[in-house]
Amino acid sequence: MKCKVCRGPAVIDIRRHNANFCADHFLKYCRDQVSKAIHEFKMATPDERLLIAVSGGKDSLAIWDLLGELGYQADGLYVGLGIGEYSETSGRYARDFADKRDLKLLEIDLRSEYGYDVPTASAATRRVPCSACGMSKRHLFDKAALDGGYDALVTGHNLDDEAAVLYGNVLRWQTDYLARQRPVLPERNGFPRKVKPLIRLSERETAAYCVLRGIDYLVEECPMAAGNKHLAFKESLNAAEQQSPGTKHDFYFSFLRKAADKFIDPEAEPLGVCERCGAPAGSELCSFCRIVEKASNHEPVPVELVNRKYR
Amino acid sequence: MKVLLRNPTRELEMRGPMSVQKLMNRLELNRESVLLIRDSTLVPADAMLADDDIVEIRPVISGGA
Ligand code: SF4
Ligand SMILES: [Zn+2]
Ligand SMILES: [Zn+2]
Numbered sequence: 001m002k003c004k005v006c007r008g009p010a011v012i013d014i015r016r017h018n019a020n021f022c023a024d025h026f027l028k029y030c031r032d033q034v035s036k037a038i039h040e041f042k043m044a045t046p047d048e049r050l051l052i053a054v055s056g057g058k059d060s061l062a063i064w065d066l067l068g069e070l071g072y073q074a075d076g077l078y079v080g081l082g083i084g085e086y087s088e089t090s091g092r093y094a095r096d097f098a099d100k101r102d103l104k105l106l107e108i109d110l111r112s113e114y115g116y117d118v119p120t121a122s123a124a125t126r127r128v129p130c131s132a133c134g135m136s137k138r139h140l141f142d143k144a145a146l147d148g149g150y151d152a153l154v155t156g157h158n159l160d161d162e163a164a165v166l167y168g169n170v171l172r173w174q175t176d177y178l179a180r181q182r183p184v185l186p187e188r189n190g191f192p193r194k195v196k197p198l199i200r201l202s203e204r205e206t207a208a209y210c211v212l213r214g215i216d217y218l219v220e221e222c223p224m225a226a227g228n229k230h231l232a233f234k235e236s237l238n239a240a241e242q243q244s245p246g247t248k249h250d251f252y253f254s255f256l257r258k259a260a261d262k263f264i265d266p267e268a269e270p271l272g273v274c275e276r277c278g279a280p281a282g283s284e285l286c287s288f289c290r291i292v293e294k295a296s297n298h299e300p301v302p303v304e305l306v307n308r309k310y311r
Numbered sequence: 312m313k314v315l316l317r318n319p320t321r322e323l324e325m326r327g328p329m330s331v332q333k334l335m336n337r338l339e340l341n342r343e344s345v346l347l348i349r350d351s352t353l354v355p356a357d358a359m360l361a362d363d364d365i366v367e368i369r370p371v372i373s374g375g376a
Binding site: 001010011012013020023057058059130160202203204206207208211212214219220221222225226228230231234235238239241242 | 317318341342343344345346348351352353354355356357358369370371372373374
């Protein structure tokens, strides 16, 4: 296998582009794809201040590194979710990455600052862990981006993530979600601008990027993720991809090109304001403050019990 | 050769030499879902693995919303 660019020995094949690359040209390919996504969807400019939602996993660390390489200014925010050993280790990877590169990492700890953790929130609200977790993270990332005066919030969603979410939304024709699934959501009604610069790279590519850049990240899965629908959707899309390379890219980008603006977001109207924290809210309290209220009054639930009881 | 697998972490012994592609087929792995790493770098599908190699097969699919 030879590099498409320099004919040197290749280290990776990208079947959907019918291309093999050596390490240097693969890294360049990744930078080019991110740069293309940023320009094509007008995500950000180099004079803006960006905040990255950092988990300690491959995608968030890869995008932090890539944005730096491309000349963007980005700080990170890590939220301690209190998911046992998984959270301790992921926090360590995030801190190590920032320390080594002299980057600024903000941190919020759910347990010490809001009196709960994800396993307990899942039990107290009787939601699957990822739902309680996702809601908490979204609120805290949005708030930190606005309070810190950042121009946009960056998330590490890659092509596989977006294709899997689209697949799930289409299977149930969740038209309100389809209306909101965009690479850029402009700032509006108390929400910061949100951008996803990794949408042109697959999960395999962001992982390969980390390996070749010597970025240590948490490979182990969150114990709450096992068996969730998102993983099942990814697996079935990868089965299709193996038969027909390019399937995931076509599925997602054709949606953006041909269908996305046909769906209307019923929540595009401004919401009310949360009585307690001032965030956008559909009722008196926003969904985050409702979680805090229930979960901080609940006795702490260990990770192991959540897996057995609440999913 | 020694094959390290993750999630959960475990180890397998396989007889080399064998190509990466053949190893993936043996283990019934989809190439979209894993990377093969030797000496902290990536090994492409057509490369041969020697009997005394130590390799890691790293899953790249992550869950969560
Ligand atoms: S897998 Fe679910 S519970 Fe775990 S960090 Fe991701 S969203 Fe949160
Ligand atoms: Zn090359
Ligand atoms: Zn609130």
